Amino acid sequence: MSAPSKTRLGRGLGGLISAAKPAVATPAPAAPGATASIEGSVLMAPPSVAGYQEISVHLVEPSPYQARREIPADQLTELADSIRSEGLLQPIVVRKQGDRFQLIAGERRWRAFQQLKIKTIPARVVEATDSSAAAIGLIENLQREGLNPIEEAHGYSSLIRDFDLTQETAAERVGKGRATVANALRLLELEADIQGFIAKNLLSVGHAKALLAVGDSARRALLARRVIEEALSVRATEKLAQGEKDTAGRPARRSRSLPSRDAAAVGSIEKKLSSHLGSRVAIFHTPKKGRIVIEYRGNEDLQRLLEKLGVDPI
Numbered sequence: 001m002s003a004p005s006k007t008r009l010g011r012g013l014g015g016l017i018s019a020a021k022p023a024v025a026t027p028a029p030a031a032p033g034a035t036a037s038i039e040g041s042v043l044m045a046p047p048s049v050a051g052y053q054e055i056s057v058h059l060v061e062p063s064p065y066q067a068r069r070e071i072p073a074d075q076l077t078e079l080a081d082s083i084r085s086e087g088l089l090q091p092i093v094v095r096k097q098g099d100r101f102q103l104i105a106g107e108r109r110w111r112a113f114q115q116l117k118i119k120t121i122p123a124r125v126v127e128a129t130d131s132s133a134a135a136i137g138l139i140e141n142l143q144r145e146g147l148n149p150i151e152e153a154h155g156y157s158s159l160i161r162d163f164d165l166t167q168e169t170a171a172e173r174v175g176k177g178r179a180t181v182a183n184a185l186r187l188l189e190l191e192a193d194i195q196g197f198i199a200k201n202l203l204s205v206g207h208a209k210a211l212l213a214v215g216d217s218a219r220r221a222l223l224a225r226r227v228i229e230e231a232l233s234v235r236a237t238e239k240l241a242q243g244e245k246d247t248a249g250r251p252a253r254r255s256r257s258l259p260s261r262d263a264a265a266v267g268s269i270e271k272k273l274s275s276h277l278g279s280r281v282a283i284f285h286t287p288k289k290g291r292i293v294i295e296y297r298g299n300e301d302l303q304r305l306l307e308k309l310g311v312d313p314i
Contacts, residue, residue, distance in 0.1 A: 054120045055101055057113050063103045065134035071108055080112040091122035104133045105140040131163040135173040150199040153184040191217055194224045206234035213241045218275045277308055
């Protein structure tokens, strides 16, 4: 019987780092039984460990390949309080860049040290290529579950774009399945506002997959807002998205008697009005007369539309 898989992350962070060479010579080994010392309540790396040293906090620069876009202030303060109380349990990982150091892993810890106004930080200094540094940083965030789905997608996208990798190669570098990477990258096909909803946990990845089935961006944006406002489940979203998909691209009954050029123009106007008003708009047009129907949901949505149209309800 084969041994059970330890992790979906393949070699993981430790495997990538262990493959890199320590970039600095270390002092002579400490006496037997020596342990890490604590100075000012901050754990200092033992001098007997190859590749570890104390470096100046101000000489460290953030990684340009950092996938995490935001670090909530409350999380940073909580980490700083923990370091002040218990010490730093895991050094940061950096690589030498001229007379400075570039972060590979541990940006939150580094920023916490800045917040605590501590001048030096324990670090492991390794030699790593750009692609290895990017992969290590992404893996650490994935292992810590520190990324939202959009940040994770941007991390994969950066690996593929910046280092000319295929989806399969990028997946192998971070120990994920190719399908996982491909599905994550699809989230970046969504409009920026919908990506923002996902990043803020207003929409789940399941909702996002359902929305991707809607080809028209204006209708997709409207459906996304409806999902949030009505707190719709993924299954309900899938049904609505399927309804949008079924009607997409089919000539509306109002347009069947119109020349194809006129029908296309009517459809284009509908899309522009829908996008402008943030509501579904239907235009029923004939050469002699027609009507425009604007959907709204509840009193607040009606009030919003009236304001948008510049109409005073009183």
